[in-house]
Amino acid sequence: MKKPKYQIIIDFIKEKISKGEWAIGSQIPSQRHLAKMFEVNRSTIIIALEELMADGLIEGIAGKGTVVTNNTWTLMGSGFSTNWNGNVTQGIHKPSVSTVQEINDAESDNRLIQLSKGELSPELFPLKEMQDIVQKVSEQLTPFGYEEPKGNLKLRQTISSYLKQRGVNVSPSSIFVVSGALQALHLISIGLLKEKSTVFLEEPSYLYSLSVFQSAGMDLSGVPMDNKGVKVDSIFQTKETGRNILYTIPTFHNPTGILMEEERREELMEYCIREQIPVIEDDVYRDLWLDNAPPEPLKAKDRHGNVLYIGSLSKTLSPGLRIGWLAGPESVIERLADLKMQLDYGSSTLSQLAAEKWLSSGMYEHHIEHVRNQLMIRRQRALDALEKYLDAFAVWDIPKGGFFIWVKIKPAFKVKKLFEKALSKGILINPGSIYKENEGQFVRLSYGFASLDEIEKGIYQLSEIIKDNNK
Template sequence: MVQNQAKYEKVINYIKENILKGDWPIGSKIPSQRKLAELFGVNRSTIVTALEELKADGLLEGVMGKGTIVVNNTWTLLATSPPPDWNETASSNLTKATQLGSVEGSEEHQDHFIQLSKGELAQDIFPTDHMQQVMMRLAGSLEPFGYEEPKGFLPLREAISEYMNRQGTEVSPSSILIVSGALQGLQLISAGLLYRGSTILLEKPSYLYSLQVFQSAGMKLLGLPMDDQGMNAAAIKKHYENEQSILYTIPCFHNPTGILMTEERRRELLNVCEQLRLPIIEDDIYRELWIDGPPPPSLKSLDQHGHVLYLGSLSKTLSPGLRIGWIAGPEQVIDRLADIKRQTDYGSSSLSQRVAAEWISSGLYENHLSFVREQLEKRRTKAMQILDDYMKDLAEWNVPAGGFLIWLKLKVKIPYKELYSKAYQQGILLNPGSIYTEESVPAIRLSYGYASMEDFEKGIKQLREIILKNR
């Protein structure tokens, strides 16, 4: 029995290795059962058992008249071949990453500070009345909570599935995992699917540089250049290192630059990643904050082979305090991540999940988004006017098509540490560009989503005075 088990595992590992190396690309036919049986010196029943497991894992598929075909070679392969020590290290990596936190989570909360750095919506955009209505509606039907199933509250996953389908991204409830915000999604992926020493290709600058999620798991960040259409897809081939690489991107209203990736660039990027068998994490948490018009189709909706893991969240659009996000991807991958999540926190808040399900399924969420877009458009118009009045001679910037972030590139030489220190002393919180690049850059990430426009103008005016005094 042990000998048969060893032979059966050898067949599986042999097939996975050929897929991983690219010798058997997606769409290719693997050797016949007879040839595999001869190669390994086993009877065909052992081969059939191995192939059935690989089909159940989503790597292979039987096609009438063609034989057995390779149908996936990225995330599904990683999920079925996790790091050998992932059970031991996943929990410690998640704990370490959570302790290190992020710039967003470490901002000051004093009321007297002007928050030009805060990456969330203002309190006057928060839907207090509707949230009270939702909570009261739920209060009448609440029952004692137990642990949710590993993937999350089913009605919420069904609501998200329907919502994403309306956006053009078809995904089933079984292919969705509810997480406690997109940050936990990144933590789960890094802890349970990626090998130590993996390379993360990403835009430079990028929000990911301000986190310690991947670095705490022993991975390397490799920045790629951007232009006004998004990440430079040609640079992916140039900098791609090995099969232990993945790509992370924020295609909609990128953090920190605010750039919206064009549809042409999305298709180009996806094509390059398919050629390289490079898995993609699409961080799409800003998608619904469009102002000028809906963004292009998501990478996930254009993906035909399971190359994309999709991150969504309610934190930037509804409430960061709900701590509700989700990962959408191949079901086998979601199953793996759900197992890791179960071992670390037994599931996201049951109450938050029910609140989120009510918001999305009732239509309240989409109505709220219309209000958010109206408010962001007003804020953007005023912010652009203020920057024109006070910063035109000192800096340059692009007008974002959505979101609430502006990448302010200074045109003057100035001691930047002194700039941020003096701004802080005057009660202004800024996020320096260096935290998004790991090097000194003459840029500031501004947010017009949180501070009142009166405070925004006051802060920009004071920032101008500081620059003029210290250049």
Template sequence: MRKTKYNQIIKYITEKITRGEWSIGTKIPSQRELANLFKVNRSTVVTALEELIADGLLETKIGKGTLIANNTWTLMSVTKPINWAENVTLGLHKASMKMVKDINEAEAKKHYIQLGKSELSPELFPLKDMKRIMGKVTDQISSLSYEEPKGSIELRKAICSYLEKKGIYTSPSSVLVVSGALQALQLISIGLLRKGSTIFLEKPSYLYSLSVFQSAEMKFQGLSIDQEGLIPKEITELKTIKESAVLYTIPTFHNPTGILMSEQRRQELMKICEKEQIPIIEDDVYGDLWMDTPPPAPLKKSDKYGNVLYLGSLSKTLSPGLRIGWMVGPESVIERLADLKMQTDYGSSSLSQKVALEWLASGLYEQHLILVREQLKIRREVALKALTKNLTGLATWDVPMGGFFIWVKIYPPLKNKHLFEKALSEGILINPGNIYAQSSNQYIRLSYAFATIEDIQEGIKRLGKIIKTLV
């Protein structure tokens, strides 16, 4: 059996090399990862790697791990091959943090209990209605040509009608359909801001886990938060960097803390940003996910000068797979970013736009939200009870009024990396707080949105046991 597994490891690595999937300079998976993949002891992996090193296909470098040194053709050739491993580090866009990459990869594996995933459970996906709508849309299709640069005019009209219920009155010409809010941020980073700009944001913030603005050579300036949201007066104290600055904020059910910015704080923030002429990017993708009472109106409702770029999406409320979101802003901004979007992908999916239109225009989206809010409230209570039962004395947390997340502070001084790895080995995927700010090393972002109710209970139970073993 050991010999069979040993040969499988040899075959797996050599095929990756000969097919060009692992080019010269590529770092191969760790011994632990290979051992888990093939369900063998690390000694079996070590023996296989030693043979490949002896054959000249692999090499080990201190601090870098085990790398591809040659391929079968290079061993017989004097021509130096292309080192893609070096080339992939030369691009303008920075790579994700290693822990973020690990999380992204693990989220695709179904055997983990997902306690960090920012996505609705498949149990809440309106499969029956979605099939019916897709069938209706398909029956009506006469062509699937590219849509207008700003997106389907019918969808933009429907978005305007939907936003009126939030107190936001705008025209289709001021709406850009995007492939999710993340694409809106990418377009803003390359189309509106110059190198060296400062991004004000809550600390911690979801934006720290991305490299969108850092890749465009911009810097972050974190702002403190309390139970009412970010503290606006800190902006006035940072006079030296306000020029060429923009504020990114998630005022409603903040990611990762779940905080809901108060109405008074929103008005204070708007006044300060208007006075200091600091544009605002308002990310409102969780705004519809309230549970107890509706949240205060978006910042955009109070915007009289076109100071706020407002982002919304169906990814958190309906389906991430549709890849449909929107940005609302001054026409000049929307036209500029629509042009950039056309250069990037020639417009969001025509089919997805037609499906999104049907959801919004038919009233089914509002009906769906009622069900989602009810189910999230149940899941939130399950998570809070499990936390009380298993983490009392080990952690503290606040009760979110909406959204997906509970921001949990672990009392014992644990390193996020150790807790993350230990949890992963026990079949639990969590989002450590330090990916949202280095200063949040004692926190984890716990999501009650994706896992089943049984998995939420079991996952938090295991998490409590893990923390006890690490203190």
């Protein structure tokens, strides 16, 4: 006999609790999440939860939702289980804010229209070329172990040549291979900065959606922007030399898409050298220019070892490779390479060999030309849809590259509500609040991942949500 739906849900939750996967003190998923997971009405979820409460396994607690209070073992015996819920809030690394956690979970849901993702569509993934490169790499394999601390030498030599073409002249010994740009930021936060240091950054900024520097005891200090980039005259040092650093995304900034102009770059570098403020330049979007090639990186103007330069293949080729790099003074590179060895003993050898083939064979440059052409089509589709459906409700600037359009919703409609309503209708967007946009009126829309039809449909649905609210 087929079990009723509520009993299936009860059995599922009991199994999670009995295995210790949902430990005592932990919060179980929301009713909405469970209803979506089992494709049932919330009333069915409520019936299941009420029975589990009657069994003494869960309890509703004000401000915490529904939490696990017992498991089958503690109900059967006199022993006590570890309450991990107390421990998970005591670690030194801060959790993501709740909205970011919700977005991270939702980005793996293929049923949603993903207007949030900062990555290329699977439609743009060069599958045949990747298969060819992986096959060539596998045919040339010899027994391999751990790479040297800075990463595969041949890859670092190839990255050095790649950067030289973009105006950055750094030796392989000053380049360090990392598992994506985020790992570079994490290593900098734990390896170079004193506790209570200040990290200057654009406001808004992608970095606000992470907790990497705050978890290491740093303070974030936002600096306003205009359409030319960060406003240099708004950077005010409040601490002694050695306790400040600047993080910037000068090329196709995340989330605003702003491209810092040449004159502003020169002004910023002059200021940071004069005031002895080291710079972290996050340049992962550089190759995604659409109209004209951007100005040279800040690192190209660096004659004092003042700039730590971060690049990556995650935005232009494949996030699954987990290959990025950090260029800087050799003493800094060696320090961070030592820390990386303590964390993971080096990035994947296979990924490094594949990345080297991509960059040295000319296939990467051919691929990125195709990507630019496709992103231009996607950007135009998004702009046309915005003009057609959201012109009465929003304003935006045209990005010159990258993935993102920074859209300001007119004050009659709060973005937090738009985010929630859109998600309930199968559309995922990023509210500006996660980047510390204080007006509460901005959203970051990505045209990089969703299909052309999904881009238009998603923007149309956003307009319908706003219209319904205004009736």
